[in-house]
Amino acid sequence: MPEPQDGAPLRVVIAEDHYLVREGTRRLLEDTGEVDVLAAVGTATELLDAVGRLLPDVVIADIRMPPGHHTEGITAAHAIRAAHPGIGVVVLSQHANENYAFDLFRRGTDGLAYLLKERIGEVDELLRALREVTAGRSVVDPRIVEVLIGSHARAADAPLSHLTRRELDVLRQMAEGKTNRAIADSLMLSESTIEKHVNSTFAKLGLAEIPQLHRRVSAVLAYLRHTPAGPGT
Numbered sequence: 001m002p003e004p005q006d007g008a009p010l011r012v013v014i015a016e017d018h019y020l021v022r023e024g025t026r027r028l029l030e031d032t033g034e035v036d037v038l039a040a041v042g043t044a045t046e047l048l049d050a051v052g053r054l055l056p057d058v059v060i061a062d063i064r065m066p067p068g069h070h071t072e073g074i075t076a077a078h079a080i081r082a083a084h085p086g087i088g089v090v091v092l093s094q095h096a097n098e099n100y101a102f103d104l105f106r107r108g109t110d111g112l113a114y115l116l117k118e119r120i121g122e123v124d125e126l127l128r129a130l131r132e133v134t135a136g137r138s139v140v141d142p143r144i145v146e147v148l149i150g151s152h153a154r155a156a157d158a159p160l161s162h163l164t165r166r167e168l169d170v171l172r173q174m175a176e177g178k179t180n181r182a183i184a185d186s187l188m189l190s191e192s193t194i195e196k197h198v199n200s201t202f203a204k205l206g207l208a209e210i211p212q213l214h215r216r217v218s219a220v221l222a223y224l225r226h227t228p229a230g231p232g233t
Contacts, residue, residue, distance in 0.1 A: 152205025
């Protein structure tokens with residue numbers, strides 16, 4: 001599927017079983033003038049049908065949808081990415097649940113985002129996530145990153161326990177999809193200093209650079225996927 005042309009609205013399909021949330025999300029996105037909502041549906045089955053017919057640039061899907069209200073959104077995300085690798089998927093959750101993150105990213109991070117539903121009201125952040133996954137990159141909500149890092153940093157033998165406080169700060173912001181320049185601005189450090197922290201973090205975690213993956217998300221998830229997840233919340 002061809003990538004959207006510069007300046008062209010992103011073609012989006014929304015899947016959310018709550019009518020008011022679904023239509024509110026549609027209105028917020030369309031009001032930006034940067035999004036064309038092709039369809040807004042209420043079930044995972046309807047989502048897969050709409051994607052197959054309309055071939056959008058990107059999908060927004062609730063994790064829990066009919067018929068089971070379990071992880072239908074994640075299952076649909078995997079199916080969409082397998083059948084249409086050019087379509088990005090942003091999944092939304094009411095809670096910062098590490099088990100959902102493991103399930104979503106277990107096959108790779110390309111073109112996937114995991115955001116909390118509260119981000120719907122932060123239109124600029126939601127648009128950024130849509131653009132990132134459309135470009136084949138990844139986004140993880142900062143609060144989910146905190147849950148993932150906190151859960152595993154508590155283990156005495158976890159590689160994360162060997163990171164300095166500053167390296168953990170940089171890792172959190174890498175996982176949010178920030179560039180070195182953006183991290184430098186946020187932490188009020190030079191870009192060269194951030195680059196040193198990034199390299200040190202990768203070395204301590206034993207992470208090799210993997211082509212075609214968004215390293216700043218994979219840096220966290222590539223390690224976490226090799227560590228047993230704790231119980232969900």
